Amino acid sequence: xxxxxxxxxxxxxxxxxxxxxxxxxxxxxxxxxxxxxxxxxxxxxxxxxxxxxxxxxxxxxxxxxxxxxxxxxxxxxxxxxxxxxxxxxxxxxxxxxxxxxxxxxxxxxxxxxxxxxxxxxxxxxxxxxxxxxxxxxxxxxxxxxxxxxxxxxxxxxxxxxxxxxxxxxxxxxxxxxxxxxxxxxxxxxxxxxxxxxxxxxxxxxxxxxxxxxxxxxxxxxxxxxxxxxxxxxxxxxxxxxxxxxxxxxxxxxxxxxxxxxxxxxxxxxxxxxxxxxxxxxxxxxxxxxxxxxxxxxxxxxxxxxxxxxxxxxxxxxxxxxxxxxxxxxxxxxxxxxxxxxxxxxxxxxxxxxxxxxxxx
Amino acid sequence: xxxxxxxxxxxxxxxxxxxxxxxxxxxxxxxxxxxxxxxxxxxxxxxxxxxxxxxxxxxxxxxxxxxxxxxxxxxxxxxxxxxxxxxxxxxxxxxxxxxxxxxxxxxxxxxxxxxxxxxxxxxxxxxxxxxxxxxxxxxxxxxxxxxxxxxxxxxxxxxxxxxxxxxxxxxxxxxxxxxxxxxxxxxxxxxxxxxxxxxxxxxxxxxxxxxxxxxxxxxxxxxxxxxxxxxxxxxxxxxxxxxxxxxxxxxxxxxxxxxxxxxxxxxxxxxxxxxxxxxxxxxxxxxxxxxxxxxxxxxxxxxxxxxxxxxxxxxxxxxxxxxxxxxxxxxxxxxxxxxxxxxxxxxxxxxxxxxxx
Numbered sequence: 001x002x003x004x005x006x007x008x009x010x011x012x013x014x015x016x017x018x019x020x021x022x023x024x025x026x027x028x029x030x031x032x033x034x035x036x037x038x039x040x041x042x043x044x045x046x047x048x049x050x051x052x053x054x055x056x057x058x059x060x061x062x063x064x065x066x067x068x069x070x071x072x073x074x075x076x077x078x079x080x081x082x083x084x085x086x087x088x089x090x091x092x093x094x095x096x097x098x099x100x101x102x103x104x105x106x107x108x109x110x111x112x113x114x115x116x117x118x119x120x121x122x123x124x125x126x127x128x129x130x131x132x133x134x135x136x137x138x139x140x141x142x143x144x145x146x147x148x149x150x151x152x153x154x155x156x157x158x159x160x161x162x163x164x165x166x167x168x169x170x171x172x173x174x175x176x177x178x179x180x181x182x183x184x185x186x187x188x189x190x191x192x193x194x195x196x197x198x199x200x201x202x203x204x205x206x207x208x209x210x211x212x213x214x215x216x217x218x219x220x221x222x223x224x225x226x227x228x229x230x231x232x233x234x235x236x237x238x239x240x241x242x243x244x245x246x247x248x249x250x251x252x253x254x255x256x257x258x259x260x261x262x263x264x265x266x267x268x269x270x271x272x273x274x275x276x277x278x279x280x281x282x283x284x285x286x287x288x289x290x291x292x293x294x295x296x297x298x299x300x301x302x303x304x305x306x307x308x309x310x311x312x313x314x315x316x317x318x319x320x321x322x323x324x325x326x327x328x329x330x331x332x333x334x335x336x337x338x339x340x341x342x343x344x345x346x347x348x349x350x351x352x353x354x355x356x357x358x359x360x
Numbered sequence: 361x362x363x364x365x366x367x368x369x370x371x372x373x374x375x376x377x378x379x380x381x382x383x384x385x386x387x388x389x390x391x392x393x394x395x396x397x398x399x400x401x402x403x404x405x406x407x408x409x410x411x412x413x414x415x416x417x418x419x420x421x422x423x424x425x426x427x428x429x430x431x432x433x434x435x436x437x438x439x440x441x442x443x444x445x446x447x448x449x450x451x452x453x454x455x456x457x458x459x460x461x462x463x464x465x466x467x468x469x470x471x472x473x474x475x476x477x478x479x480x481x482x483x484x485x486x487x488x489x490x491x492x493x494x495x496x497x498x499x500x501x502x503x504x505x506x507x508x509x510x511x512x513x514x515x516x517x518x519x520x521x522x523x524x525x526x527x528x529x530x531x532x533x534x535x536x537x538x539x540x541x542x543x544x545x546x547x548x549x550x551x552x553x554x555x556x557x558x559x560x561x562x563x564x565x566x567x568x569x570x571x572x573x574x575x576x577x578x579x580x581x582x583x584x585x586x587x588x589x590x591x592x593x594x595x596x597x598x599x600x601x602x603x604x605x606x607x608x609x610x611x612x613x614x615x616x617x618x619x620x621x622x623x624x625x626x627x628x629x630x631x632x633x634x635x636x637x638x639x640x641x642x643x644x645x646x647x648x649x650x651x652x653x654x655x656x657x658x659x660x661x662x663x664x665x666x667x668x669x670x671x672x673x674x675x676x677x678x679x680x681x682x683x684x685x686x687x688x689x690x691x692x693x694x695x696x697x698x699x700x701x702x703x704x705x706x707x708x709x710x711x712x713x714x715x716x717x
Binding site for chain 2: 047048051054055146147149150151153154159160161162163164253257258262263264265266268269270271300301303304305307308312313314
């Protein structure tokens with residue numbers, strides 16, 4: 001009970017702090033804080049609600065990809081690049097129609113994961129064999145992925161207006177969505193991928209030997225080495241695993257509504273970075289990430305509404321940023337408080353101990 | 361599935377319109393007869409104008425501001441005009457763009473302008489659901505074959521305007537070498553390049569034009585002054601003395617490079633001599649004008665007049681849709697005379713300007 005309280009308190013405080021901080025910015029820049037609060041906390045329209053659910057599926061997959069790295073002690077800032085690599089490969093494969101019908105969905109998911117995993121392995125292998133920091137190599141690989149994707153789509157894609165896109169997904173491979181809110185568009189079918197990734201993440205990390213090894217290596221590489229875990233091997237495997245999940249990020253949108261890939265209209269750049277923030281926000285816990293994704297998607301979904309009230313939509317970025325910052329601080333405060341409480345409890349118990357044996 | 365549903369709606373709407381108009385074939389029976397004719401979009405009540413900006417929004421001193429100028433002009437003439445504005449952010453998805461448009465339509469705005477071709481897909485999806493709203497997409501195109509009767513695509517003959525500044529640059533150049541910096545290598549920006557090259561060649565045969573693009577497909581190329589600067593620096597050090605940019609916000613980097621190399625540059629979209637910093641403006645010899653303001657204004661006026669523009673509307677030299685500026689008096693009298701002669705030839709159809717480099 002007390003543990004639950006300590007786990008839930010920081011994010012709630014963080015959200016409140018973020019709302020207050022954003023309101024302050026709005027007041028300073030001459031806006032109305034009350035209209036901001038009432039708009040951002042209003043119940044979204046049905047359409048917006050569906051958009052929020054859809055968006056949260058992609059954000060959470062991205063966050064799980066980042067979290068796998070974090071738990072291993074790796075800062076996989078390359079989720080964005082792996083996401084682009086996975087998307088490009090999947091869109092070309094899915095659009096080609098080599099596999100037809102619903103089976104194409106499964107095959108495309110596998111291709112997306114393979115491409116993401118391979119791309120992430122580059123950073124993993126460089127780290128293990130050459131000692132290159134995964135942060136540096138992954139950042140550079142992000143740029144390479146974007147440029148490569150642009151080149152490939154322009155070279156092998158088809159023209160649409162002023163830009164190029166990959167061949168469209170055959171209609172026989174377009175799954176039906178879930179009708180969650182009546183009268184609004186369907187929730188994307190591959191929302192289930194996000195759920196599966198979340199459950200898989202929880203199971204892998206807390207219920208398997210591999211997950212234990214991974215967490216141990218993350219906590220202390222030397223201890224892991226001493227207990228016989230091949231740290232180098234773990235780095236490459238967990239990087240690849242993180243990349244495989246990152247490759248899946250775009251899949252709900254791809255099968256749900258877009259059915260093609262091409263920048264800028266038929267893609268959503270930046271989800272890889274959003275995932276890093278949400279993983280941080282959710283403390284790398286499956287439930288935390290799920291809630292964090294919904295929160296981020298909710299804030300982004302309300303931004304259009306804000307704009308119609310004459311409030312710049314960028315304030316949502318401020319809110320999101322402050323939430324992450326505040327939650328990190330809040331958790332640290334709670335951790336110290338908890339540690340002190342435990343120390344005091346132990347000390348109190350020591351004081352209560354009968355002392356006759358010690359004297360004389 | 362959703363796509364199928366929208367398509368059905370679109371087909372149903374156009375089918376209805378077709379039967380309503382009936383005799384499309386008895387107009388002059390050229391290839392236009394094949395396309396179904398549209399009924400004029402019926403707007404309910406007074407026009408209420410909403411503008412959805414592209415990335416950068418109001419204050420970009422270029423594309424979006426130009427659209428805003430058109431809105432201001434219309435508002436100046438009709439002070440009661442109700443208006444709203446919205447802006448795209450760098451990394452937003454298609455659903456967010458659609459939601460922006462739907463939100464405006466639901467709030468009663470019956471005249472909606474999307475600024476930038478990125479709105480083409482979203483308008484195509486949203487427009488069939490709001491048959492009594494007039495939509496326009498600046499630089500837009502229809503992504504599928506289903507005609508949307510309530511959408512106007514406002515396009516520009518950028519190649520013609522670029523031809524004129526290309527001719528001006530060739531006539532002003534001392535080295536006989538010119539440079540072109542594009543923001544993103546897509547068909548739209550290639551139109552600028554093609555016109556610029558053709559104009560330079562026509563005015564002074566043998567003029568060398570080197571082109572470079574900041575990004576191959578990433579839209580960041582329109583908001584990357586550092587990238588614009590290094591691209592222009594390369595061109596200047598290779599001997600070019602005038603560089604024309606079609607790179608949106610990255611253009612300020614091109615101007616910085618011109619300042620540092622003490623060479624000259626050409627602006628784009630709006631008269632950038634007027635908006636650049638004092639240091640930069642001494643190096644901006646002319647700008648290729650793309651009159652987004654005129655297109656926006658014309659569209660709003662057409663709605664007020666009861667017959668909203670629809671389908672493709674090209675704003676060319678002859679419509680004053682594109683042109684060149686002479687602020688700062690950098691161009692010699694002789695150059696201006698010759699460039700104006702080219703303009704007349706293009707308008708008369710004697711000179712054809714290519715769209716692809």
